[in-house]
Amino acid sequence: MKKIIFPITFVLSIFSMAQIKQGDANVNRKDDIQQGSVTVNRVYEPNVEAAEKIKQTPQEKTEIQKKYQPSYTPKDLAAASDFETSTLRAEELPVENSRNFRNYFEAGYGNNSNLDLNAFVDYEFDESSAIGVSAGYRSAKANLKNSIIDDGFTHFNADGFYRYNLANAVAKVGIGARLSGYDLYGYAPEITSTQISKNNYLSYTHLKAYGIYDIFDSYWLNDIKAEYHFFRSNYKSRENHIKLNANVGSKDLFDFSLLGSESFGLISKGNLEFLNSHFDFSFLQQRKAYNFLNLGLTPQIAWLGDFIDITAGANIQYLNQPEGQNKVYIAPQAEFTVKPTPEFNFLGGINGGVDLRSFQELADFNPYLFGHQALKPSINRLGFYIGLKGDVGSDFKYTVTAGYQKLENILGFLNVPFSYSSAVPFGNGNTFHSYYDDGNRNHLEANINYFGINNLDLNAVLNYQKFNLNNLKEVYEVPTLQASLGANYRLLQQKLKLGGDIFFIGSRKTWVGEDFSAGEEANLNSYLDLNLNARYQITNQWNVFIKGQNLINNNYQRFYHYRVQGAHIIGGIMFKF
Structure with missing residues (x-):
């Protein structure tokens, strides 16, 4: 057996030496190397920035x-x-x-x-x-x-x-x-x-009753709020007030890159408000009862970016007042925020709308009221504002x-x-x-x-x-x-x-x-x-x-x-x- 193994080993050693020698010769022949390109097939590894753009909400396999x-x-x-919540230092959070x-x-x-x-x-x-x-x-x-x-x-x-x-x-x-x-x-x-x-x-x-339905991670219906208020005084003044509000849409329906990282969306607010007030005591022969119905819709488009945020649309309000005084009020509704640095953000906007003045609102501000009050809606025909905010x-x-x-x-x-x-x-x-x-x-x-x-x-x-x-x-x-x-x-x-x-x-x-x-x-x-x-x-x-x-x-x-x-x-x- 040893006689067979030794010749085989000797032949393999000679062959290996020959290959090594040939490799050394190829290294020394630099002029023979041809220019070319190499294609590398890599497996895509997603990063955090890419993950933030994924629209699909991850599904978690759990029973809870x-x-x-x-x-x-x-x-x-x-x-x-x-204001946004401040970042707290660790020493400000005592452990109990x-x-x-x-x-x-x-x-x-x-x-x-x-x-x-x-x-x-x-x-x-x-x-x-x-x-x-x-x-x-x-x-x-x-x-x-x-x-x-x-x-x-x-x-x-x-x-x-x-x-x-x-x-x-x-x-x-x-x-x-x-x-x-x-x-x-x-x-x-x-x-x-x-x-x-x-x-x-x-x-x-x-007396009041209310209900709130708030939805997370929704691109359409965000929340619905309903309120009912009953208010009275011991001098026979009484009032019923109903409010219904809803927010729909999303500010980031579509993501894209133009000036950085931007998103585009559509949002809208809807409101229904009914106010019924009765005053049994007369004041200067004024009306003793008031009924108001206010219906509103505020559609807007939204542009959110790294440098600027913009929302623009209109506030449309239908107001039914006593004695059949029905009017439609339309006012622009827009706002912008320019964000060059966290320390200095420039903001501004234009707005308008209808605010019903209830007997309860008057009494909350000044409780020493006569038993009958004149009620009129406050109407903002046109308003604008500019400002500055920031976090240092x-x-x-x-x-x-x-x-x-x-x-x-x-x-x-x-x-x-x-x-x-x-x-x-x-x-x-x-x-x-x-x-x-x-x-x-x-x-x-x-x-x-x-x-x-x-x-x-x-x-x-x-x-x-x-x-x-x-x-x-x-x-x-x-x-x-x-x-x-x-x-x-x-x-x-x-x-x-x-x-x-x-x-x-x-x-x-x-x-x-x-x-x-x-x-x-x-x-x-x-x-x-x-x-x-x-x-x-x-x-x-x-x-x-x-x-x-x-x-x-x-x-x-x-x-x-x-x-x-x-x-x-x-x-x-x-x-x-």
């Missing part, structure tokens, strides 16, 4: 198809802005080993008989459905100096909801109630106690806009000084009545948020408006300038939270008289109001708090002859469960 919808504790906030308590009960009491109660409770049946209830009660007395009548108020509200999560949508229905009561203490200084009627109490009842890192965010509007039926209030009469249920006190005029409005709004200091958040808001009316000098009882500054600070590992705000309301004017043919103009001074609060977390379930309101202790007039209570401090506890 329903999305979990988190539940949040309701909280009163300042006027909403269009205990479970999160969503439900709570809070009770506080202070001087001037201030009683404040709040609660929120929700229950999740499973990951798909949940119910919840929130409620609050507040009562106080103004305790004004030399007051000759009771000057208190009460406020109660309760809301309940049921939420159901579908595979690609969420449905929510709810009901609510709000009860408010005011003693009409706004009498002139020369009035004596013998001239005051015993019936000076005014109360409002507001994650610490500073701002929006500033200025604009102009040509308006019909600008709302203001007359101060009506009724004399004592058994036929007048309000007695001898001041009440207010609505009036309207046409004209122009110039406005400026600014909103700034700053998060640059660790654990400290600052925000500032400025609103300025100037009216030029066709017939009157002023929009009475409506401020020209409003400004506020707020701050929140967290320390002791987030256990102690301090907050405060100060707001300024500029001077206003009022007209005292049943109409503008007789009466006189009066001034309302500007005022400052300072509020501070502190909350300390004793344990994961127990908090204590203290808050002071109107700490400048100024009994300023929010409305003519209606002064607010002075400084008041409320302390209390919160229990979470």
Whole structure:
């Protein structure tokens, strides 16, 4: 066997040496190499940018198809802005080993008989459905100096909801109630106690029901919202208000590249609104009942790009008014945002539309109303605005806009000084009545948020408006300038939270008289109001708090002859469960 293996091995070795030698010879013959091309067949590997352009929603093979919808504790906030959420630093997110308590009960009491109660409770049946209830009660007395009548108020509200999560949508229905009561203490200084009627109490009842159907990842129907409001006062004023709104379409139906990465889409908003108001008390022989029907459609095209976003279309509104006054209002509806850098975005737009003025809306602004009000829709014939907004890192965010509007039926209030009469249920006190005029409005709004200091958040808001009316000098009882500054600070590992705000309301004017043919103009001074609060977390379930309101202790007039209570401090506890 060994005799056979050895010759075979020797022959193979000689053959291998010959091949190696031939390879060396080919390397040295560079001039014989011919030019050519090589085709490489690669397997396509998609990247993130390509994946973002895929229109098809990925299908996940799992038995759980329903999305979990988190539940949040309701909280009163300042006027909403269009700022984006800031990026939080890691140290601002403390880790708690205990479970999160969503439900709570809070009770506080202070001087001037201030009683404040709040609660929120929700229950999740499973990951798909949940119910919840929130409620609050507040009562106080103004305790004004030399007051000759009771000057208190009460406020109660309760809301309940049921939420159901579908595979690609969420449905929510709810009901609510709000009860408010005011003693009409706004009498002139020369009035004596013998001239005051015993019936000076005014109360409002507001009942509501609503439904929301919000769809995710849809290119056509986005959401539907329906609302019903019933509103009444104890002086036989009542109102029914129905709203129905829907949003359809998508801003990114088609993707393409022209100036970068762009998308094109079609969107539209539809609305139906019905308002029915009855007033059993007559005022200057005006109508006692109002019926309004408003139907609207706002079709728009959208262009979204890396450098500029544009939406353009029209707002078409059909308005049916009392006595058969039917009109169709058509106004342009467009907006653009130029985005050269994240720090500076230029924005602008043109708009118009119809806004029904309900009795509830008037009472929310000024609760000291006569039992009958004149109602007219506010119509924006043409408005435009320009502005600047941006995000400077994650610490500073701002929006500033200025604009102009040509308006019909600008709302203001007359101060009506009724004399004592058994036929007048309000007695001898001041009440207010609505009036309207046409004209122009110039406005400026600014909103700034700053998060640059660790654990400290600052925000500032400025609103300025100037009216030029066709017939009157002023929009009475409506401020020209409003400004506020707020701050929140967290320390002791987030256990102690301090907050405060100060707001300024500029001077206003009022007209005292049943109409503008007789009466006189009066001034309302500007005022400052300072509020501070502190909350300390004793344990994961127990908090204590203290808050002071109107700490400048100024009994300023929010409305003519209606002064607010002075400084008041409320302390209390919160229990979470």
